[in-house]
Amino acid sequence: MGEPNEPRPDQPTAAGSVVDVATKSAAGAAESGMTAAQIALRSLGYTWASPNTILGLCFVPLSLASGGRVRYERGALEVHGGAAKWFLQKVCGGVCAMTLGHVILAVDRAALDHCRNHEHVHMEQYMRWGPFFLPMYGLSSYMCLRKGKNPYLENYFEIEAYGKFPL
C-alpha cells in the first residue's frame, strides 16, 4: 500500500476552484535511485500514453469549473468531484474511478485514496499500450462477452490490475 495522503492546504485558482498540491513529484524519480535508462524509458512511456492523457486533461477545466478538485500525486494528475464525478456516475455506469493515460478520475477524494494503487496499474498499462490501450481494453471486454464472461472482472487488463491491487 502507498503512503497515506495527508491533506494539504487548499490553494485558490483563477477559476475560483481549488487545486491540492502534493509535495511529491516525478522529479523525485531521480532521487529515488532510478537509472538514466529507466528515466528515459519512463519519459517514453509518458509520451506514448499522452494521447490518452490529453483525453483525461479535458476533465481538468470541466471539473474545476463545476466544483471539482485537481491534485498531482505519484506521477499522475488526479481529478475528483464535479464533472469527473458526473461522468463516472452517469456515463460510466457508476464506477468510482478510472484512468485516462496519466490522469486519474474519481468521484471523490476517498475513492481516489481507495483506488489509487489499482489505477496506477492501469497507468502502467497505458505506458505499455499507448494509443492502443483503449481499443484493446474494449476488445478484451468484447471477447469476454462473446464467451459469456464478465466483461469487466474478466477483462485481461482488469485481471492484471486486480491481481496486483484488489479493490
Ligand SMILES: [Zn+2]
Ligand atoms: Zn481497473
